[in-house]
Amino acid sequence: MSAQRLRVLFRKGERVKYISHLDVLRYWERAIRRAGLPLAYSQGFTPHPKLAFASPLPLGFTGEREVMDVTLDERIDPAEFRRRLVEQDTEDLALVEVREVPLAAPAPQSAMLWSDFRVVVPGLDPDAARQAVHEFLASDSLPWREERGERVREYDLRRATAWLTVRPIDGGAELSMRLQSDQDLTARPEAILSALFPGHEPAGYVRTGIVLDERSPARELWRRYGQYQ
Template identity: 40%
Template sequence: MPQRVRVVFRKRGVLQWVSHLDTMRAWERTLRRAGLPLAYTQGFSPHPRIALAAPLPVGFEGERELMDVWLDPALDPALVQGRIEPKLPPGLEIVEVEEVAERLPSLQSLLRTACYRVSYHRAAVDPSALEARLADFLALESLSWEERRGDKSRTVDVREGVLEAALSTESAPGGRSEREGIVVLTLRLSLDEGRGVRAQSVVEALGLEAEPFSMVRTELELERPRIALGAWRARGRHEE
């Protein structure tokens, strides 16, 4: 049976402007160059078994993005990481590699929430006004919002999709003036079917017209069958 490994990685710099499909292609090239024994799908046109989690919006960096890769034969996760790292293009960085149970549900079906950090220069926004807008937004029971992608659109309840939202200010580095500080909007959004909402939609619903200087997805949270997974790990597939 093929081995399933989960790669946690960062996507930064110029790669924040690379689409989900091109990111998948970049990973496929990297894994081939690393000489890993990739497992392939069956059928007329076999391709490596690789699965990325929820697409990262173009323009966002990712701190803990997720990818599952199937290998045959199995390798120690530390060896997998060691082979991949020298072949990574600029902008991709591995955080960790771990083996997960082959019989676990698909990565996409396990996704539950996504966390974001959207940062503005303080000179570009009014923190007090933004805090008031956020409070008004969170007090709503629902808010219909039209999301567009190309020539397609859908209506979502943007309020229902926001599980947590907070605003904070940070000092400018080097002890410069308060006006040179940073205003940070942190969001925890649902990825459940029927409730999922985009971070960009929340920003638009808050009436933010200023351009953020940084947009980062900081975490993808999964539903984990902890008892079964813990027992599987305790047995240990690889000998120490």
């Protein structure tokens, strides 16, 4: 029977940006087992490790704070879990943070709200980029259409963008953005580049963080009754 659930934040580096999500899952399963940690498995003929990810990172992307929930059969101090797992990880897939979450908390994938990205664009003039971003953020909407094979998506790219900033760097500009990543829509930074800066190729995409809806009944009661009385 499951005894504990830990939320692990980890980094996916440049050298492994093209490995699949399944490879990442297998890596962490083996690392946890090598560390002698009591990883829980599902029941049935083909037991699966109880590892739940917020969202698979697209191939070619790196990540700085990817989210994985680990369910254990026995309780363990999160600091001890971290100490033992750090001994098994690598620079390419490295543990960043560990904390406990309730066993009954929503799965991270179903709790996703936003994803944060950083994109370096060589050759992009920072002043021109700022103007394009200013006009985009000032607009009421930007209808966008994506075609991936036979799949077609149409959505409002402006509404899917919480914020977007530009920073000058040597030889180009760096974009930072927060995009919708919930059950209704997952917007991608490639859409921002195609819509605002056509013809420019990025040096790479980095997902810098994931925003989850981590409300709990107890916290909501405190906010409703305790904080304001």
